[in-house]
Amino acid sequence: MKLYSYFRSSAAYRVRIALALKGLDYEYASIQIAKGKQFEPEYAAVNPQHLVPVLEDERKLLYQSLAIIQYLDETYPEPRILPIDRFERNRVRSLALIIACEIHPLNNLRVLKYLTDVLKVSDEQKNAWYHHWVTTGFTALEHRLATEPQTGRFCHGDKPGFADISLVPQVANARRFKVDLTPFPTIVRIDAACNELEAFKKAAPQVQPDAE
Ligand SMILES: N[C@@H](CCC(=O)N[C@@H](CS)C(=O)NCC(=O)O)C(=O)O
CATH class of the missing domain: 3.40.30.10 (Glutaredoxin)
Known part of the structure; x- marks a missing residue:
């Protein structure tokens, strides 16, 4: 591959x-x-x-x-990355899609470049845009993760899966853009649990061959 x-x-x-x-x-x-x-x-x-x-x-x-x-x-x-049970599958997919549909596309490189290069917004405004969409998405995600009984050590139970795979990269990006994560203790806790695992360490940006 x-x-x-x-x-x-x-x-x-x-x-x-x-x-x-x-x-x-x-x-x-x-x-x-x-x-x-x-x-x-x-x-x-x-x-x-x-x-x-x-x-x-x-x-x-x-x-x-x-x-x-x-x-x-x-x-x-x-x-397995996705659970077999259809309700569980819906749960992990819906958690992942909060990130992949409602946060990430609004803050993609090309969107940020369009804001600065075409619409001529300042860096400060661009950062406000970024922080706004991460905070809006993370507020909903934190609420679900903190209140739903299926949440365990990871987003869904005690094994990492589909939702964690989406969460960790988004948290890494939020940190890079200096988003305050203190309102999101469950997200921070799950991110830390994932990053203890070899698979997550191996996939991290800083250890990739093209890391700068
Ligand atoms: N929905 C796509 C999103 C892919 C995507 O947005 N990739 C970004 C990097 S995270 C990219 O290639 N951006 C190039 C650009 O913005 O010009 C997926 O999940 O694969």
């Missing part, structure tokens, strides 16, 4: 965690999105959306981090 990735990409980070949890080896192909490499023809031929990650398996290209993770779970079922 080959993963088109970038060390700071939180969507690629999700796939790296899933691959590491399943103990799967892969070739790392760095696409330096901060330098605009996602727009070069060679990568446009891989992903016309100009986004990472893309996973190549058996010469087929797989897109969208959460769809890739579900593909991995279907193809390499052990250890």
Whole structure:
């Protein structure tokens, strides 16, 4: 397998965690999105959306981090990332999608660049935008994680899974943008529990081959 990735990409980070949890080896192909490499023809031929990650398996290209993770779970079922029970599956998917649909797309590199380069907002306004959407999403997520009985050491019970895979990269990004995480003690606790695990350590941005 080959993963088109970038060390700071939180969507690629999700796939790296899933691959590491399943103990799967892969070739790392760095696409330096901060330098605009996602727009070069060679990568446009891989992903016309100009986004990472893309996973190549058996010469087929797989897109969208959460769809890739579900593909991995279907193809390499052990250890399971998604629960079997349909209500439990809905719970972990809905937690993951708070991040992947309601936080991350609003704060993606291209969105932040559009704010500053086209709409000419100041860095201060851009940061306010970033903090606003992380805080709004994390407030809902914290409430659910803190009050729902299915929450355990991890987002769902005592094994890491689909929701944790989305949570940890978003927390890493929030820290990079200096978002105050003190209102989110459950999120911080689960993030710490995940980061004790080898799979999460192996997937972390700072240990990737293209880390700066
Ligand atoms: N929904 C996509 C999001 C992918 C995405 O937004 N990737 C970002 C990095 S985290 C990217 O490639 N950004 C390039 C850009 O903004 O120009 C997924 O989950 O795979």
